[in-house]
Amino acid sequence: MSQTTNGPDNGPGNELDNGAYRTSLGASVDWGLLALILPTLAALTQPVGTLNGETLSWFGGSMAPMFLIGVVLTVVGGRTAPSRRKGAWVELAGVVMAWLLPLHLLNEGVDLSAGWGVWLFLIAAILLLWRVLGALSAAPGWTRSVVVPGLFGLGLLVAWEVLVRGFQVPAILLPAPSRIAGALAQHAPVLWDDFGQTVLTSVVRGYVMGCGAGFAVAILADRVPFLARGLLPLGNLASAIPVVGIAPIMVMWFGFDWPSKAAVIVVMTFFPMLINTLAGLASAERIQLDLMRSYGAGYGRTLVKLRLPNALPFLFNGLKINSTLALIGAIVAEFFGTPVVGMGFRISTEVARMNLDIVWATITVAALTGSGFYGGLALLERATTAWHPSMRQR
Amino acid sequence: MTIKRGLSPSVLPVATMTVLLLVVWYAGAAWLNLPQAEEALTRAGKPFGFADLLTQAYSMKRPILPTPDQVLTELWTSLTSYAPTSPRNLLFHAGVTAQAALTGLAMGVVLGTLLAVGIVYTRTLEASLLPWVIASQTIPILAIAPMIVVILGNLGFTGLLPKAVICMYLCFFPITVGMVKGLRSADPLWLDLMRTYSAGGLRAFWSLRLPASLPFLFTSLKVSVAISVTGAIVGELPTGGQAGLGARLLSGSYYGQTVQIWAALVMAALLSVLLIAVVRGVELVLLGRGGAR
Numbered sequence: 001m002s003q004t005t006n007g008p009d010n011g012p013g014n015e016l017d018n019g020a021y022r023t024s025l026g027a028s029v030d031w032g033l034l035a036l037i038l039p040t041l042a043a044l045t046q047p048v049g050t051l052n053g054e055t056l057s058w059f060g061g062s063m064a065p066m067f068l069i070g071v072v073l074t075v076v077g078g079r080t081a082p083s084r085r086k087g088a089w090v091e092l093a094g095v096v097m098a099w100l101l102p103l104h105l106l107n108e109g110v111d112l113s114a115g116w117g118v119w120l121f122l123i124a125a126i127l128l129l130w131r132v133l134g135a136l137s138a139a140p141g142w143t144r145s146v147v148v149p150g151l152f153g154l155g156l157l158v159a160w161e162v163l164v165r166g167f168q169v170p171a172i173l174l175p176a177p178s179r180i181a182g183a184l185a186q187h188a189p190v191l192w193d194d195f196g197q198t199v200l201t202s203v204v205r206g207y208v209m210g211c212g213a214g215f216a217v218a219i220l221a222d223r224v225p226f227l228a229r230g231l232l233p234l235g236n237l238a239s240a241i242p243v244v245g246i247a248p249i250m251v252m253w254f255g256f257d258w259p260s261k262a263a264v265i266v267v268m269t270f271f272p273m274l275i276n277t278l279a280g281l282a283s284a285e286r287i288q289l290d291l292m293r294s295y296g297a298g299y300g301r302t303l304v305k306l307r308l309p310n311a312l313p314f315l316f317n318g319l320k321i322n323s324t325l326a327l328i329g330a331i332v333a334e335f336f337g338t339p340v341v342g343m344g345f346r347i348s349t350e351v352a353r354m355n356l357d358i359v360w361a362t363i364t365v366a367a368l369t370g371s372g373f374y375g376g377l378a379l380l381e382r383a384t385t386a387w388h389p390s391m392r393q394r
Numbered sequence: 395m396t397i398k399r400g401l402s403p404s405v406l407p408v409a410t411m412t413v414l415l416l417v418v419w420y421a422g423a424a425w426l427n428l429p430q431a432e433e434a435l436t437r438a439g440k441p442f443g444f445a446d447l448l449t450q451a452y453s454m455k456r457p458i459l460p461t462p463d464q465v466l467t468e469l470w471t472s473l474t475s476y477a478p479t480s481p482r483n484l485l486f487h488a489g490v491t492a493q494a495a496l497t498g499l500a501m502g503v504v505l506g507t508l509l510a511v512g513i514v515y516t517r518t519l520e521a522s523l524l525p526w527v528i529a530s531q532t533i534p535i536l537a538i539a540p541m542i543v544v545i546l547g548n549l550g551f552t553g554l555l556p557k558a559v560i561c562m563y564l565c566f567f568p569i570t571v572g573m574v575k576g577l578r579s580a581d582p583l584w585l586d587l588m589r590t591y592s593a594g595g596l597r598a599f600w601s602l603r604l605p606a607s608l609p610f611l612f613t614s615l616k617v618s619v620a621i622s623v624t625g626a627i628v629g630e631l632p633t634g635g636q637a638g639l640g641a642r643l644l645s646g647s648y649y650g651q652t653v654q655i656w657a658a659l660v661m662a663a664l665l666s667v668l669l670i671a672v673v674r675g676v677e678l679v680l681l682g683r684g685g686a687r
Binding site: 347 | 404407408410411412415423458464517518521523525526529531532533534537538541546549605618623624625628631639641643646647652658659662663666667670
């Protein structure tokens with residue numbers, strides 16, 4: 001109904017917006033495109049780099065003009081595309097081509113550190129990427145929530161690679177992503193052992209024990225309000241103090257192997273879980289509780305059928321906070337002593353030996369583990385709490 | 395009167411919990427330290443009773459678990475017997491840590507606010523950057539602390555800055571998230587009012603959006619201060635630093651000085667609580683003047 005009445009009403013207005021009013025010069029110029037063209041023109045006046053000690057200009061016999069023509073073609077294509085969004089995809093191809101240029105030149109053995117032509121060209125490519133992202137982030141759904149951040153991240157990664165290799169940053173400061181990936185592949189067995197020791201053994205056990213204990217005590221405190229009133233202020237205090245500092249004590253008590261790491265994780269994760277569970281259990285509404293009572297449901301049944309399902313978003317919040325805390329707890333505890341395996345041990349020893357690519361590879365593993373852990377919980381949350389009122393607003 | 399009525403229901407439970415905690419602590423200390431105490435007394439060769447054993451367990455030089463009074467005594471002697479500039483005084487170490495934490499916090503506030511302004515005013519940034527801001531926090535940054543310290547050390551930065559950078563990385567996230575919410579919290583009616591005054595975007599930002607975001611900023615600040623202290627302490631671990639609460643923890647763990655570790659921990663907790671209280675005080679003063687609430 002509403003659609004059929006809306007269509008004709010909105011029609012004329014849209015037409016006006018789309019073109020009829022383009023009278024002033026300011027509105028008809030594509031300023032974004034102009035901002036692209038200026039650095040590109042400036043880039044053409046500069047050399048692209050030095051090859052065997054001689055400066056190499058844009059048209060000095062390399063493949064560089066081919067890339068330039070390709071990018072120009074995509075921009076023209078994007079401009080004439082039927083819709084802004086389709087044009088954005090065409091322009092994206094231009095961005096990819098522009099960023100392939102420095103990689104190609106580097107493979108040819110060209111030294112880019114004085115090649116301001118390439119760097120200016122890349123600035124134009126960044127502006128083009130910005131334009132693409134701007135067009136794509138107007139799109140709803142999947143494109144906006146996954147493709148746009150994905151492209152942004154990829155852009156950062158490629159920029160890192162090109163800058164590090166182009167300016168020949170020493171690997172001791174910052175290795176290129178390709179080098180980190182190489183180290184990841186080369187040291188895979190060692191990294192897998194570290195992952196097994198730190199994540200599969202310490203983190204999983206500590207996490208399950210800590211969250212389980214927090215949850216159990218919260219249920220108990222819910223039954224005994226006296227306990228809840230006494231524990232909540234202590235919990236708030238615990239969230240203010242640097243709990244990670246107990247790591248050396250736990251290593252002294254429980255030895256170098258996983259129990260000490262698990263103990264640190266238990267102490268770190270206990271209070272967040274307790275506080276979140278209590279808040280979740282308190283979130284059931286009066287009217288819902290009254291309904292359960294009118295059904296003749298006792299404490300246990302109300303808990304299982306109403307209050308725990310209702311508390312799920314709070315429980316997941318606690319679990320998500322704890323997923324990061326658990327990883328941090330395990331790795332920091334390993335700085336104080338481990339058997340000769342584990343991510344914290346690897347980081348601290350390889351930093352001392354200046355093998356920074358292994359360190360970066362370990363950090364990549366840790367980052368992927370953390371994001372995967374968090375992402376898995378977020379997916380699980382979406383699967384189990386899709387019905388909850390808190391998910392409706394989006 | 396109303397304050398008293400509001401407090402009294404929780405005073406008794408909290409007091410009970412604290413007493414319970416102390417009882418468990420003393421019992422645990424006795425249980426953990428008894429074997430060592432027994433060994434020490436047997437070596438002395440004199441006959442001893444259970445009372446002697448207990449006194450010995452509670453006054454070990456390097457207990458497995460020190461008693462609360464041992465920790466407090468250590469803290470008190472450290473604070474009163476040495477000058478505040480002496481490395482034997484915990485205030486000195488707390489000062490070093492607080493300096494790094496506050497510098498990092500300031501950097502984090504600047505970075506977080508800039509990111510939030512960008513995200514609020516640019517849709518492209520919101521779509522492309524916000525997911526990465528969130529993802530950045532699932533990375534166990536504290537694990538990267540030693541590397542940041544080494545890299546910045548290679549670049550010639552030592553001392554305060556590496557620690558502050560770690561704190562900044564930890565702090566910026568709550569600030570960004572809070573400020574994005576805060577900058578958007580201005581009532582649309584007020585924004586319309588600004589428009590009727592023909593105020594430009596910049597004017598609306600300084601006079602309306604920024605003041606409206608202050609309550610959110612302070613909520614984030616309280617979270618950030620606490621993590622910043624944690625960050626500074628962990629940042630002090632790998633440097634093998636001479637000063638700071640983290641260095642104190644590390645040296646205590648090397649030499650088995652459990653009382654020293656516990657005293658440093660208590661000092662860290664006090665520092666954290668104090669800094670949060672300061673933020674809370676500034677909040678009360680500033681927001682009270684702004685007439686919020």
